[in-house]
Amino acid sequence: MGFITVCILFGGRSGEHEVSCRSAASVVRNLDPDRYQQVLIGIDREGRWHLQQEARFQTASYGESLEVVPAVDNVTAVPAVGLFAASRPIPVDVVFPVLHGTFGEDGTVQGLLEIANLPYVGAGVLGSSLAMDKQKTKEIWKQCGLPVVDFVTVRDGSAGSIATLLKHFGFPLFVKPVTAGSSVGITKVHSEEQLRPAIAEALRFDAKAIVEPAIDAREIECAVLGNETAEAFAPGEILPSHEFYNYEAKYVDPEGAALKLPADLPENLKREVRRLAVAAFKAVECSCMARVDFFLERRSNRILLNEINTIPGFTNISMYPKMCEASGLAYPRLLDRLIELAIERHGRRSSLHYNL
Ligand SMILES: Nc1ncnc2c1ncn2[C@@H]1O[C@H](COP(=O)(O)OP(=O)(O)O)[C@@H](O)[C@H]1O
Ligand SMILES: [Mg+2]
Incomplete structure (x- = not known):
């Protein structure tokens, strides 16, 4: 078999x-x-796509990072045909959107790739957009x-919303944007005075905020891999050293969180x-x-999906x-598997009938 172009x-917005x-x-x-040839497309903060001539690595305090190098011509996606730069087709067998958050992980890029008829790694349009929305996800679950965890969604920080929240929950509470990630816009709220500013902060990132009681819990995560027959690997545990697993703990402070692999849990809880x-x-x-991220409530030993x-x-x-x-799947082999799954799903979708 020849090389696969990935x-x-x-980057992204x-x-x-x-x-x-x-x-x-x-x-x-x-x-x-x-096995693979690589084509890199860097997306700048305004959302323009730039074909990269090469991978430009920069070393940040926290490890290596890729730079988005601006190109003269932006990349375009042509329906049913594929990707182009300066009117020339970009050879692509499969796309790996390594994008987090809005306009990357939320079904929007996935829709563009569907229309361009390109296989891509990760969930499809519906799965991506549902998973991005913490409210819809929890309603479905x-x-x-x-x-x-119990929750209430608010669209504004009015007195009415605050009263509803106070009726539902005591403190501490968590206030988060419904669609965001990496703990951006999240506040742990300890008193009524902090509630309105926390809602305002979350609403900077989304039109809706989700409010829920703070659970005194261990944070357990589990990797799932596969299409129709998905499997889950042995769970791991995050031990944040900050008040919670906030942006600093995740990406700024090298000692912000310890990872425990596998998580130290009894066999029955691991299975569950x-x-x-x-x-x-x-x-x-x-x-x-x-x-998939969980809370394991300390006092009850209940497992809750987050x-x-x-x-x-x-x-x-x-x-x-x-x-x-x-669990025995080394990083390069994991990438092989993801690319296979992307191609498999695209093949299956292509074999469906979209008209009579
Ligand atoms: N209800 C909650 N109880 C306790 N901690 C929470 C709760 N909600 C969020 N957190 C803390 O905030 C972190 C980020 O929240 P999360 O819902 O995972 O959003 P994100 O998508 O930004 O990661 C969690 O990892 C946890 O440390
Ligand atoms: Mg999280």
């Missing part, structure tokens, strides 16, 4: 631009050079009988986490991969590749 999309550049640097380093991870993945129509990430962090020290590795 197009890596990185979301608050997670830098994280994406770091994840992409690791993907570039780990793609097997005997609840409806499927899966355990979630894996079962719930696959059920949560299927409930929101995910495919290819996702990292969220699902369809394009989890992919740096060398990120949980998703680490959890796969801990």
Whole structure:
């Protein structure tokens, strides 16, 4: 078999631009050079796509990152045909959107790639957009009988909204944008005075904010891989050293969180986490991969679903590749598998009839 050309999309308009550049640097380093050719497209903060002549690495305090180098001509996507730069076709067999957050992980780029008729890694349009919306995801999980933390959604910080929240929950609370990631816009609220500013902060990032009680819990994560027959790997645990697993703990402070792989859990709880991870993945129509995050409430030992990430962090020290590795699937082999799954799903979709 000849080389497969993988197009890596990185950067993007979301608050997670830098994280994406770091994840992409690791993907570039780990793609097997005997199997793949790489094409890199860097997306700047305004959303323009730039074909990269080469991978330009920069070393940040927290490891390697890819730079988005501006090109004269922007990349365009042509319906049913593919990607172009300066009116020339870009050869692509499969796209790997290594993008986090809005306009990357939320179904928008996935829709563009569907229309361009290109196979891509990660969930499809519906799975991506549902998983990005914490409210819709939790509503669906609840409806499927899966355990979630109680929540209320608000669209403004008016006195009415505040009164509703106070009726529902005591303090501390968590206030988060419904669609965001990397803990951007999230506040742990300890008193009534802090509530309105926290809602205003979350609403800077989305039209809706989700409010829920703070759970005193261990944070457990589980990697899911596959299409129709998805499997879940041994769960890992995050031990944040900050008040919660905030942006600093995730990406700024090298000592912000310890990862425990595999998580130290009794066998029955490990099994239950894996079962719930696959059920949560299927409930929101995910495919290819996702990292499912849980709370294990300390006082009750209850496992609660928190969220699902369809394009989890992919740096060398990120949980998703680490959890796969801990279960025997090394990073380069994980990439092989993701590319196979992307091509398989595209093949299946292409064989469907869209008219009589
Ligand atoms: N209800 C909650 N109880 C306790 N901690 C929470 C709660 N919601 C969020 N957190 C903390 O905030 C972090 C980020 O929240 P999360 O819902 O995972 O959003 P993001 O998509 O930004 O990662 C979690 O990893 C956890 O540390
Ligand atoms: Mg999270």
